[in-house]
Amino acid sequence: MLSALVSAFKDVDLRKKLLFTLGLVVLYRIGAQIPSPGVDYPELHSALDTALSSEQGQLYSLVNLFSGGALLQLSVFAIGIMPYITASIIVQLLTVVIPYYEQLKKEGQSGQAKMTQHTRYLTIGLAVLQSAGIVALAQRGQLLGNGQSVLVDDSIFTMITIIVVMTAGAAMVMWFGELITDRGVGNGMSLLIFAGIAARVPAEGVNIYQNASSIKFAAVMGAVLLIIVAVVFIEQGQRRIPVQYAKRMVGRRQYGGTTTYLPLKVNQAGVIPVIFASSLMYIPTLITQLVQDPNDPGSGWWQEVVMSHINDPGSIGYIVVYFALIIFFAYFYVSIQFDPMEQAENMKKYGGFIPGFRPGRPTAQYLGYVLNRILLFGSLYLGIIAVLPNIFLDMGQGGDVQNMPFGGTAVLIMVSVGLDTVKQIEAQLMQRNYDGILR
Structure with a gap:
């Protein structure tokens, strides 16, 4: 990996892309620290320290994870990248239920451009809703559970100003991510999440070292190392299905007659199911905080169920629901991204076939069978990695093992x-350094 990075910096074009990517990541981290106008920061920091040390601290850590600590500080980039990720998933889901989006998906680059534009519009709408909810909770003193407003004043103008600033920040983060994807290296949205999580690792590591014994610190570091090894091993795993292409003549040239393979990754869904499930787990708590009576926070059976089972990441109810959501979204997301029938038709079009299976529907059925078996293991792996720290939290009754940058979700995303x-960097290096088959 280090040799690939050194070689990349030696290449002029790749060096420009890497520096461009690093520059936007730095700008993103700077924006995450810039305060929004109208926020009482001394009061906010005091309430934040109290909230993170309370029983609900783990939930706040989960919410704060994907924004790199910016959300609970109500900074300019407090909303972060989550509205864009949610909008992207919603638009992808619409390709299954709405024929118009299904047609756009089949149109190729022009259809993808229209879907991207719709994703941007939906991102702005979701950012307005999310920022309005966060500001309303901050104004009512329920964002951090201290009962005190963290705004300078409760005027409508101040609240609208904060909402506009946060929405503009979300739009700029979306722009940063698209610029990194188009002109930089790697997936822009994923790299921004990676930067937010990585920025909190040193501080949380020092926190564990100061608040825990040397044995517990060594145990946490050892567990993190084992999780990293397991994630790397499984992320690299794939099932290679052999594919043969029949010989065919095009003009005076002969094509085909080769044997290749179709790689199916063990974790075909990536980290999207974990991210989406994590976001959904916070929605019941957010709704409860918005609709409950501030003078009687425990009123209503819904509030009691949420606070008892869903609000606590260490509870059995939270772990079961979180695990089930990850498995559901793993199957659902892969069913949208990988269509066995479409893959079989593409192979048939170019004269490809899987040995032992007829082209067309038999090939699609075989691909679906193999994919479902792989996906079962892949979804269980995602769920176990994500809920493992929560299980330790339940066993340890709120111990230090649930520091989120060292939790399964964060390690999974970062790795x-x-x-x-690194794979994209190596692929671009190979394209530039390929000398040809005759040399």
Whole structure:
């Protein structure tokens, strides 16, 4: 990996792409620290320290994870990249239920451009809703559970100003991500999440070292190392299905007659199911905080169920629901991204076939069978990695093992994004350094 990075910096074009990517990541981290106008920061920091040390601290850590600590500080980039990720998933889901989006998907580059534009519009709408909800909770003193407003004043103008600033920040983060994807190296959205998580690792590591014994610190570091090894091993795993192409003549040239393979990754869904499930787990708590009576926070059976089972990441109810959501979204996302029938038709069109299976529907059925078996293991792997720290939290009754940058979700995202980025760098190096078959 280090040799690939050194070689990349020696190449002029790749060096420009890497520096461009690093520059946008730095700008993103700077924006995550710039305060929004109208926020009482001394009061906010005091309430934040109290909230993170309370029983609900793990939930706040989960919410704060994907924004790199910016959300609970109500900074300019407090909303972060989550509205864009949610909008992207919604638009992809619409390709299954709405024929118009299904047609756009089949149109190729022009259809993809229209879907991207719709994703941007939906991102702005979701950013407005999310920022309005966060500001309303901050104004009512329920964002951090201290009962005190963290805004300078409760005027409508101040609240609208913060909402506009946060929405503009979300739009700029979306732009940063698209610029990295188009002109930089790697997937822009994933790299921004990676940067937010990585920025919190040193501080959380020092926190564990100061608040825990040397044995517990060594145990946490050892567990993190084992998780990293397991994630790397499984992320690299794939099932290679052999594919043969029949010989065919095009003019005076003969094509085909080769044997290749179709790679199916063990974790075909990536980290999207974990990210989406994590976001959904916070929605019941957010709704409860918005609709409950501030003078009687425990009123209503819905509030009691949410606070008892879903609000606590260490509870059995939270772990079961979170695990089930990850498995559901793993199957659902892969069913959208990989269509066995479409793959079989593409192979048939170019004269390809899987030995032992007829082209067309028998090939699609075989691909679906293999994919479902792989996906079962892949979804269980995602769920176990994600809920493992929550199980330790339940066993340890709120111990230090649930520091989120060292939790399964964060490690999974960081390792997956890192592997994907290094692979893209190596692929671009191979394209530039390929000398040809005759040399």
